[in-house]
Amino acid sequence: MKNQSIDVKKEVLAGLTSFFAISYVIIVNSMILAEAGIPPQLSVFGTIIISVLGCLIMxxxxxxxIVITTGMGVNSFFTYTLVYSLKMSWQEALAASFCASLIYLVVAFTPLSQILIEAVPESLKHAITAGIGIFLVMVGLENGGIIVRGEHTFMELNSFQSPILLLTLASLILTLFLLFKNIQGSFFIGIIVTTLGANLFNLVPRTDSLFSLSAIKDYPTIVGKLDFSHIMTTEFILGTFSLAMILIFESMGLFNGLLPKMTDQEFKKAYRLNGIIMLFSSLLGTSPTIPAAESSTGIQQGGKTGKTAITVGLLFIVAFFAIPLLTYIPSSALAPVIIITGCLMMQNMQHIEMGDLSEWFPAFLMIVLMAFSMSISDGLAFGFVSYPIVKIFVGQTKQISKPMWLISFFFLCYLIAKVWI
Structure with missing residues (x-):
């Protein structure tokens, strides 16, 4: 009984850590969708509701x-590709998301999902985990103000006169100390201490919240507003296909990257559940859901079962009544957790056969492009497309299975589609 209570405590602490690491999605997702025309003070409720459903169901x-919430790369595709580039209304973009989710479900509930995952070479599977890791490191470095856009380069080290940078470094040192001392809940403690210090001493500016619980009475005005009137147009078909590709393979990569020891049965169940949740996101007026890479922060804190996800789901419910309070948590408090987690995930590079350049180069390309394009889906595309090309060059085409050829072809279509859109 004592061991069981300790396990539950670990799961709850893991859930707290995951929630705080991903809580920014509540505000940021709404602001990105605002550029597509969806009122942010309303879409925030869709973001929270689908996150609650996603985490509790998972x-x-x-x-x-695993935390299921709106994808931060997917929402950008929704706004800047479907709406801006393809000239869809946000209602049409929701319809395209719904259709893409249906395609995902076809893959999830047929043998296609297992065939696709078994076709992926081990080097690329480890590269997916490492790539997500370096992606998280870049997110943490940027959100923590350690790196900024340079005057003559695309990034550079921030000035040490920046209070955000100094607070992030102090928080990183504290979190590392707690972690190396094996103190349970080290990530969560680091977040709380940094948040308290930042607000008590007014170390970083805090912006006023634009969101209020009273706006929920108008939320039904964006629920179920899917517009299928242009479903047969080239733009709608191209956008739906591209989004489906992202959802299918990014979710597949994230599940295997976050939980590499997951059994085939566990993967099938989780992958299918994600598709069902994804379908409802469009109906609720928000962009599609995927497994959150930030789930790894809770996993590193000892989260092993669904209790971690349930804890996150319950905290998303609390967030309904505490949306303005989330602005008190500085990015400097979350950045160290994300950076350390990314570092731990990058350890998977040790399992890649670097002595074989035909295995290492596609993996390398996948890893670095996830980071420097700031897109997991773009990194996946370059890794999968380059793998058969390199194998052709070294005369090892027999190592490439038919499903792998198909996956590479689909990703090639995805990259070509990006040229057109």
């Missing part, structure tokens, strides 16, 4: 410590 029925 925890109760999938029994894995």
């Amino acid at each position: 925890g109760l029925f999938g029994n894995v410590p």
Whole structure:
């Protein structure tokens, strides 16, 4: 009984850590969708509701410590590709998201999902985990104000006169100290201490919240507003296909990257549940859901079961009534957790056969492009497209399975589609 209570405590602490690491999505997702024309003070409720449903369903029925919420790369595709580039209304973009989710479900509930995952070479599987890791490191470095856009380069080290940088470094040192001392809940403690210090001493400026719970009475005005009137147009078909490709393979990569020891049965269940949740996101007036890379922060804190995801889901419910309070948590408090987690995930590079350049180069390309394009899906595309090309050059085409050829072809289509859109 004592061991069981300790496990539950670990799961709850892991859930707290994951929630705080991903809580920024509540505000940021709404602001990105605002550029597509969806009122942010309304879409924030869709973001929270689908996150609650996603985490509770994944925890109760999938029994894995994975946070399901709106994807931060996917929402950019929704706004800047479907709406800006393809000239869809936000209602049409929601319809395209719904159709892309249906395609995802076809893959998830047929043998296609297992065929696709078994076709992926081990080097690329480890590269996916490492790539997500370096992606998180870049996010943490940027959000923590350690790196900024340079005057003559695309990034440079921030000035040490920046209070955000100094607070992030102090928080990083504290979190590392707690971690190396094996103190349970080290990530969560680091977040709380940094948040308290930043607000008590007014170390970083805090912006006023634009969101209020009273706006929920108008939320039904964006629910179920899917417009299928242009479903047969080239733009709608191209946008739907491209989004489906991102959702299918990014979710597949994230599940395997976050939980590489997941059994085939566990993967199938989690992958299918994610598709069902994804379908409802469009109906609720928000962009599609994927497994959050930040789930790894809770996993590193000891989260092993669905209790972690359930904890996150319950905290998203609390967030309904505390949306303005989230602005008190500085990015400097979250950045160290994300950076350290990314570092731990990058350890998977040791399992890649670097002595074989035909295995290492596609993996390398996937890893670095996830980071420097700031897009997991773009990194996946370059890794999968380059793999068969390199194998052709070294005369090892027999190592490439038919499904792998198909995956590479689909990703090539995805990259070509980016040229057109």
